[in-house]
Amino acid sequence: MRDFLVWLATELGKGEGDLAMSWSEALASSLNFWGLLEGTHVLALMLFAGTIFLVDLRLLGVAFRNTRVSVLSDRVLPLTVFGFAVMIATGLALFYAKPLLYYHNLWFRLKLVFIAAAMINILVFHFRVQRNRQDWDAAPKPPAAARLSALVSILAWVTVITFGRFIAYDWLECGKPLPHWANVAQSCATSERGAVDLKDVAQ
Ligand code: HEM
Numbered sequence: 001m002r003d004f005l006v007w008l009a010t011e012l013g014k015g016e017g018d019l020a021m022s023w024s025e026a027l028a029s030s031l032n033f034w035g036l037l038e039g040t041h042v043l044a045l046m047l048f049a050g051t052i053f054l055v056d057l058r059l060l061g062v063a064f065r066n067t068r069v070s071v072l073s074d075r076v077l078p079l080t081v082f083g084f085a086v087m088i089a090t091g092l093a094l095f096y097a098k099p100l101l102y103y104h105n106l107w108f109r110l111k112l113v114f115i116a117a118a119m120i121n122i123l124v125f126h127f128r129v130q131r132n133r134q135d136w137d138a139a140p141k142p143p144a145a146a147r148l149s150a151l152v153s154i155l156a157w158v159t160v161i162t163f164g165r166f167i168a169y170d171w172l173e174c175g176k177p178l179p180h181w182a183n184v185a186q187s188c189a190t191s192e193r194g195a196v197d198l199k200d201v202a203q
Pocket residue numbers: 038041042045087088090091092094095102115157160161162164165166167168
């Protein structure tokens with residue numbers, strides 16, 4: 001995996017000559033493009049999270065209790081899907097600019113884990129919980145399984161957003177004296193800055 005990312009970061013798209021840059025390096029060193037990508041990532045995130053939380057709050061039975069779940073979903077979910085698609089596309093582009101930095105970043109890794117958890121929750125909701133929706137579509141308070149799914153969704157996405165924000169901080173950067181677990185969790189030993197165990201420095 002790391003070898004592939006090294007190739008992506010340093011080789012793909014590289015021209016001739018000593019000063020030639022790979023596409024990834026060109027993107028990372030662009031004056032404004034990276035910032036525009038991140039701004040778009042965050043704007044798409046607001047559209048995505050804002051709309052998915054509307055549906056989750058309806059499923060929890062705390063908002064829009066007099067509106068059918070299907071009516072709210074049909075109106076709002078196209079916007080959620082659009083926000084999600086833009087977020088994934090810009091997220092991948094941001095990652096492509098500095099793949100090795102993010103590969104060795106604990107918050108990025110945790111963010112991917114929680115995205116996977118949130119996606120599994122969506123699949124369970126879609127294929128199991130929602131199967132008998134016509135029975136509770138108009139109910140002000142949907143059944144426990146639907147409420148649980150909505151709660152898991154809110155918690156998972158809030159965690160993804162929090163870890164996304166944490167990626168920018170260097171609290172646990174490889175190469176710094178870190179607890180053993182942090183070096184292992186980020187595969188620091190194979191990073192350019194290496195792994196420095198806090199225990200060894202403290203002695
Ligand atoms: C799907 C839901 C996602 C959410 C809710 C989300 C959320 C966030 C948030 C809140 C930030 C911090 C923005 C800031 O404050 O500066 C961020 C940054 C970022 N995200 Fe995402 N993201 C998602 C998907 C992805 C995906 C799929 C990838 C890549 C595979 C990705 C890669 C990144 C990168 C590389 C950054 C920049 C970190 C930095 O250097 O500051 N994101 N994301």
